[in-house]
Amino acid sequence: MIRSRRTPLLVTVVLAAALAAVAGHVFAARPPPLVLPNTMVSGDVARAEHVNDNFTALVDRINSLEQRIEDEVKVPVGTILAWHRDIPGTPRLPEGWEECDGRTVRDADSPLDGQRLPDLNREV
Numbered sequence: 001m002i003r004s005r006r007t008p009l010l011v012t013v014v015l016a017a018a019l020a021a022v023a024g025h026v027f028a029a030r031p032p033p034l035v036l037p038n039t040m041v042s043g044d045v046a047r048a049e050h051v052n053d054n055f056t057a058l059v060d061r062i063n064s065l066e067q068r069i070e071d072e073v074k075v076p077v078g079t080i081l082a083w084h085r086d087i088p089g090t091p092r093l094p095e096g097w098e099e100c101d102g103r104t105v106r107d108a109d110s111p112l113d114g115q116r117l118p119d120l121n122r123e124v
Contacts, residue, residue: 031061031064031065031068034057034058034061035057036053036054036057036058037050037053037054037057038050038051038053038054077110077111077112078112080100080120083099085099098112098117099117099121100117100118100119100120100121101117101119101120101121102116102117102118102119103116103117104116104117105117
């Protein structure tokens, strides 16, 4: 699972703390605290299977948080959000989003299929 012998364990802990902080702000119910299966202290020899178990626990937590975001943080169809496409470095719209540029939605899976979107490109 680990390809580098010098994987910093501190990064793992910081990542886990950052995920927990984000999860606490995104979800109504805070997820249970992350408990790593193996604890190591300075001077301990880290066994590969213990490190792998810890990384597996982190990957499982990340996957469960991603699933919770997908399940719980939904943007209702028809929501209009500001998006400034002309700023250099602005990412493209995510899959499933449409720009309000007056086009007609052509997506059989969308509840807006066949409907004309408003053209808000000149609005302030």
